[in-house]
Structures are given as structure tokens and as C-alpha cells.
Amino acid sequence: MKKFFLLIILTSTLHVHSGYAQSKDPVVDNIVKEATENSQLEKLAHELMDVIGPRLVGSPQMMQAHEWAVAKYKGWNITAKNEKWGEWRGWERGVSHIDMIAPRVKSLEGMQLAWSPGTGGKPVTGDVIILPDVADSVALQKWLPSVKGKFVMISMNQPTGRPDYNWQEFATKESFEKMKKDRDAQTEAWTARMKKTGYTTRTLPPALEKAGAAGVVMSYWSKGFGANKIFGAYTKKVPTVDISLEDYGLLYRLAESGNTPKISVRADSKETGISQTFNTIGEIKGTEKPNEYVLLSAHFDSWDGGSGATDNGTGTIVMMEAMRILKKVYPNPKRTILVGHWGSEEQGLNGSRAFVEDHPEIVQNIQALFNQDNGTGRVVNLQGQGFVNSYDYLGRWLSHVPEAYKAGIETKFPGAPGGGGSDFASFVAAGAPAFSLSSLNWSYGTYTWHTNRDTYDKVVFDDVRTNAIIAAIMAYEASEDPAKTSRDKAILPANADGKPGTWPEQRKATRKGGLD
Structure with a gap:
């Protein structure tokens, strides 16, 4: 287990770590510079959480969010589309x-x-x-x-x-x-x-x-x-x-x-009939290995007690900001960089499970997936999800993240494969190297996870900005790596009954929800 510690000093204007030392890689330096001097996070958060609001599957706000995200990506010259995967009971909250x-x-x-x-x-x-x-x-x-x-x-x-x-x-x-x-x-x-x-x-x-x-x-x-x-x-x-x-x-x-x-x-409230359900997919096409993929991942839907700010508005804007930065400073990646904003995660990882079912050609060629979902805090944990050689490539990529941003991140290799919890698990079950960028708590489980208090004011933008930098650098490093990542699986420890541990099974998406 590795631990990184560094005293972090923040400026009051540019949100730049004053202790940041330039790396040997100009792309990494440009990622940090763009993220700190031209951050779009506050604007994205306001538009998504305040203007659109919560994104309950089947609601008009969910569709509005999908269309907003596509428009944002197109404004950054990133190809994007809404991909249908199912249908849900349509419902709109009223006063x-x-x-x-x-x-x-x-x-x-x-x-x-x-x-x-x-x-x-x-x-x-x-x-x-x-x-x-x-x-x-x-x-x-x-x-x-x-x-x-x-x-x-x-x-x-x-x-x-x-x-x-x-x-x-x-x-x-x-x-x-x-x-x-x-x-x-x-x-x-x-x-x-x-x-x-x-x-x-x-x-x-x-x-x-x-x-x-x-x-x-x-x-x-x-x-x-x-x-x-x-x-x-x-x-x-x-x-x-x-x-x-x-x-x-x-x-x-x-x-x-x-x-x-x-x-x-x-x-x-009112019923609105059958609603179509979508994933929003953005793409920066690879130049050398366009059929190998680095995937940034965050679920787009939320419950609607608050505005879905930390579950998962923050993960959403982290991945959008990372894609924006990459397009600006790394427009011609070696591998194709995709972003997936999944629908109906809250009802059972349905959007990501549907994507895994519908796109085996992508899943079998994923170099790495990075998912962010558990609140507004800075990333503090990265584990190998049971991939036996994950220490090699994840450790190598993480070593290129400046110390000021990876401070405090604990790693665990090979770790154990996640069977659920968030969308990375849909890909792990299919054997793809998918990883969770797990966050500092910030009283997430008590105050914002699925609550009436999950609102814009709970977002800690300094932490979210750090996460966007980490996501962008890890995606860049995964894209540039000469080697394709290993998918070898660790031998899992015996379960409580003494039987050999088994890899999580791939599960089908629920494609018709609330319609019975």
C-alpha cells in the first residue's frame, strides 16, 4: 500500500497549488494549467445542478440533462451523442x-x-x-x-x-x-x-x-x-x-x-407515459490505435430529493471537465478516449450494464476505465479491482501525476473485484480493467447520499478540481502507454463457506423500468 503526503497550499485566486513543480511532460503541465487557470467546473455545476436540477430516470429533467451534455461537448468540438438503451416509467415532480x-x-x-x-x-x-x-x-x-x-x-x-x-x-x-x-x-x-x-x-x-x-x-x-x-x-x-x-x-x-x-x-406530480432512456457518450478519436479505448465514467442520473449534486453531479462534471481539458491540450490521443454518462445507475447500474451488453467490441478493447461516483471529496483511494498486474500500469500512470495532486492517495493491489456499488463494476464483471477513483468522505453517507440535502452548496470545488486533473492525467497516460493493459485476474480468496472465490458475473440491464 502506497501513501503520498504533501503539504498543499492553495492560492486564493487561481486555485493553483503553489507547491506544484513542473513535470518533465508538457502535456501534464498543460492539463494542470488549463484546469487551474480556466476551470469550467463552477459553471458546469450551476447549469447542471441549479438550472436542470435532479435527474430521476424517466423524468423530463433527465432528458434535458442528456441534451445539455451533448451540446456542451459539441461546443468543445468533442463528438457526442445520446444512445438509447431502454424505456422507463415517465414521471415529473410538481410542487x-x-x-x-x-x-x-x-x-x-x-x-x-x-x-x-x-x-x-x-x-x-x-x-x-x-x-x-x-x-x-x-x-x-x-x-x-x-x-x-x-x-x-x-x-x-x-x-x-x-x-x-x-x-x-x-x-x-x-x-x-x-x-x-x-x-x-x-x-x-x-x-x-x-x-x-x-x-x-x-x-x-x-x-x-x-x-x-x-x-x-x-x-x-x-x-x-x-x-x-x-x-x-x-x-x-x-x-x-x-x-x-x-x-x-x-x-x-x-x-x-x-x-x-x-x-x-x-x-x-404527473405521469408522463413511457420515457426513453439514454447514455450520453462523448469521443475523442484515437490516431494510432483508434480501436483501443480509454473510458471516463460517471453516472448521470440521480434521486430527486435534492439536486443530485454529489451523487453524481460532481463525478459528472469531473469527467466533462477532464474531456474538455484533454481536447484542448491533447487533441490527438494515441487511443480513443470515450466518456460515458450512464442512465439509471440508481436502479441497478442499468445504463452501464446496457452499454457493456451492446458494445462488446469496445469492452474487449478497453485499455482502462476510470469511474467517479462517491461524493465531492478529492480522490484518496485507488485499488486494482482484482487485476493481478494492475499495480504495474496504474502505478506507472499515477507516478506521472504531480505530487501536489496525488497527495494522500492510497493504493491497494491487486485488490478485489467490485461486484456493484457503481458503474465500474459493470465493466469489471465483463473482464475489463475498470477502476473507481474513490473519494474522501465529507459526511457523504449521512448528509448528501440520496438525501434532500444533496445540493450545490455541498460541492467542494478545490477537491473536484483536483479530481478533474487526476482523471485527465490518468486518461492521457493510459492513452499513451505503449503496452496494452493485462486482464489477468487474481486468484480470489475463499468465501465464508470455504469455497473458492469467484469473479462477479455480468448481469443484464433492466431495460423496461417501472412499467409493470
């Missing part, structure tokens, strides 16, 4: 407005889930009740008729809205331990409550809908101040809304104490 109207008036923080039915252009009002602690599924069936015209809360009421790090800083040890013990007990009790109904979190909402509920109310806390996960709805006719921990707790306590709360929900 969500949720108000408590009794026992007092308060506007609540919340939103409908993706693919939730709307309310027909008018508010729907009803009392709020809590899923009861029934004896068994038979008792639940007897209770179900009572939900008619009511909003049903199906999430546990969290005992605290303070993340654990806040408790650790300010609480006594005894108080912190007591809170955790009480929370564990409540979590266990709520899990048992759900189990006794005979339903799961996926099957309960349709059952409530069928029984005549006005809507389903939930709260999926992400364990950070104000952060909730926002995923998809399972109802077909009535709205499913997620309400912030703070406001969900208010409704829960009122319902529990007998001060029955009443809410008004207006959700203006």
Missing part, C-alpha cells in the same frame, strides 16, 4: 406542499417520494394516525378499514434529531449511552410492530391505499441534522410523502397524545 391545519397551523418540511401519485391539482386533507401495534396480521386486517380518509404514519418516531457526533461532543457519557440504549429498544420494538402486520415497508403502502387511506406518511432519517433519504413510492393512487424528522415527530407526538393532527397535502 409538494404539506401543512398541518389542526390542532394548529404549521407548514411542514417534506416532499412526495419519486413516482408518487399526485393529488389532482387540489389539496387532500385528513387526520393523521399511527400504524398500531397489533397482535398479528389478522388483527391488522380488522384494523385496516379504519384508515379510510386518513393519512397513516408508517415510520418509527426517532427519539432524537441530533446525530451521534453531536451527542458525543456535548452529552455526558451516561446520557449518550442511555439514549443509544433507548433508541435500540425503540428500533427493535418498531421492527417487531412492522413484522406482526404481515407486510413489509414495500407491501404495506399498497395495502393502506387499497383500504382507502388518504395517503402514506413516512420519515427516513439519514442520521444528520435535517437530512432525510428520498427514494420511491409504492402507492399507485394516493400520495406517499416523506416528512422531516422534526415535523414527523411533531405529528407523531400529537397523534400519540390524542391531540389528533390534521394535514393538508397538495402534490402536483
Whole structure:
């Protein structure tokens, strides 16, 4: 495992590392110069995250993003196209407005889930009740008729809205331990409550809908101040809304104490029929080995609780900026450099899996793929994904990245092949040397991964700029390398059952989503 450490000093104007020493390669120097003196990252981020916004598969915003990316590439004289790979349920988010109207008036923080039915252009009002602690599924069936015209809360009421790090800083040890013990007990009790109904979190909402509920109310806390996960709805006719921990707790306590709360929900979403799904592919044609490929990779879609800023707007703009820089300072690469902006990663790597299925001639001739997906932080980890000789070529290419930009990157060879998690895994399963440029955390899992807080303000542009430099230099080095990369696979350790480890299997893309 290699570790690189260097004190990095940033200027306040050009974002240049003042400790940067020119390399022996003018292309590398020009990549750094273009990235630091003419960065387009802030502009790209604003246009993608603020103007277009989140990019839920099947939504008009997803199509708008694909068209925007093609126009950007063409403006940089890079060939680009949108390549269809499937179809998805079309849905467009509208305004969500949720108000408590009794026992007092308060506007609540919340939103409908993706693919939730709307309310027909008018508010729907009803009392709020809590899923009861029934004896068994038979008792639940007897209770179900009572939900008619009511909003049903199906999430546990969290005992605290303070993340654990806040408790650790300010609480006594005894108080912190007591809170955790009480929370564990409540979590266990709520899990048992759900189990006794005979339903799961996926099957309960349709059952409530069928029984005549006005809507389903939930709260999926992400364990950070104000952060909730926002995923998809399972109802077909009535709205499913997620309400912030703070406001969900208010409704829960009122319902529990007998001060029955009443809410008004207006959700203006609409179904838009069958939507075509695409990958955006950009290309800088190779001059000497045009049928060998270096591939830059990032998924384009997002959930739509926020604006998809760090998942995966940052990975997207890193690869767009790297392509822009390469076209400007390295316009005639030895190998063809492609960029793939994949659709429907969030539903199972579908865009990249489809590309692997549809383009075996490219996959079998990939020199290297570099994928970026886990947040706004600078790259700190690069592992060999189980390719036994990856230490040779990755180490060689990384050695040409100036110390100021590779500082802190840890490498692990040969590593283990990733079976999922992001789009590089689609290519690894097909035997192609594909690698994840893994990022520093920046509280990604808690605050921005699939949450209502994944927005432009969370982007750390100095880190993103460093990542664009790394991606561009690694692509350049992979293109120039005289040798074709080895695909020899490491012998994997035995699994938990003592059986020999196996390489991940290539899986088919879901090409018709949400249409059943």
C-alpha cells in the first residue's frame, strides 16, 4: 500500500497549488494549467445542478440533462451523442406542499417520494394516525378499514434529531449511552410492530391505499441534522410523502397524545407515459490505435430529493471537465478516449450494464476505465479491482501525476473485484480493467447520499478540481502507454463457506423500468 503526503497550499485566486513543480511532460503541465487557470467546473455545476436540477430516470429533467451534455461537448468540438438503451416509467415532480391545519397551523418540511401519485391539482386533507401495534396480521386486517380518509404514519418516531457526533461532543457519557440504549429498544420494538402486520415497508403502502387511506406518511432519517433519504413510492393512487424528522415527530407526538393532527397535502406530480432512456457518450478519436479505448465514467442520473449534486453531479462534471481539458491540450490521443454518462445507475447500474451488453467490441478493447461516483471529496483511494498486474500500469500512470495532486492517495493491489456499488463494476464483471477513483468522505453517507440535502452548496470545488486533473492525467497516460493493459485476474480468496472465490458475473440491464 502506497501513501503520498504533501503539504498543499492553495492560492486564493487561481486555485493553483503553489507547491506544484513542473513535470518533465508538457502535456501534464498543460492539463494542470488549463484546469487551474480556466476551470469550467463552477459553471458546469450551476447549469447542471441549479438550472436542470435532479435527474430521476424517466423524468423530463433527465432528458434535458442528456441534451445539455451533448451540446456542451459539441461546443468543445468533442463528438457526442445520446444512445438509447431502454424505456422507463415517465414521471415529473410538481410542487409538494404539506401543512398541518389542526390542532394548529404549521407548514411542514417534506416532499412526495419519486413516482408518487399526485393529488389532482387540489389539496387532500385528513387526520393523521399511527400504524398500531397489533397482535398479528389478522388483527391488522380488522384494523385496516379504519384508515379510510386518513393519512397513516408508517415510520418509527426517532427519539432524537441530533446525530451521534453531536451527542458525543456535548452529552455526558451516561446520557449518550442511555439514549443509544433507548433508541435500540425503540428500533427493535418498531421492527417487531412492522413484522406482526404481515407486510413489509414495500407491501404495506399498497395495502393502506387499497383500504382507502388518504395517503402514506413516512420519515427516513439519514442520521444528520435535517437530512432525510428520498427514494420511491409504492402507492399507485394516493400520495406517499416523506416528512422531516422534526415535523414527523411533531405529528407523531400529537397523534400519540390524542391531540389528533390534521394535514393538508397538495402534490402536483404527473405521469408522463413511457420515457426513453439514454447514455450520453462523448469521443475523442484515437490516431494510432483508434480501436483501443480509454473510458471516463460517471453516472448521470440521480434521486430527486435534492439536486443530485454529489451523487453524481460532481463525478459528472469531473469527467466533462477532464474531456474538455484533454481536447484542448491533447487533441490527438494515441487511443480513443470515450466518456460515458450512464442512465439509471440508481436502479441497478442499468445504463452501464446496457452499454457493456451492446458494445462488446469496445469492452474487449478497453485499455482502462476510470469511474467517479462517491461524493465531492478529492480522490484518496485507488485499488486494482482484482487485476493481478494492475499495480504495474496504474502505478506507472499515477507516478506521472504531480505530487501536489496525488497527495494522500492510497493504493491497494491487486485488490478485489467490485461486484456493484457503481458503474465500474459493470465493466469489471465483463473482464475489463475498470477502476473507481474513490473519494474522501465529507459526511457523504449521512448528509448528501440520496438525501434532500444533496445540493450545490455541498460541492467542494478545490477537491473536484483536483479530481478533474487526476482523471485527465490518468486518461492521457493510459492513452499513451505503449503496452496494452493485462486482464489477468487474481486468484480470489475463499468465501465464508470455504469455497473458492469467484469473479462477479455480468448481469443484464433492466431495460423496461417501472412499467409493470
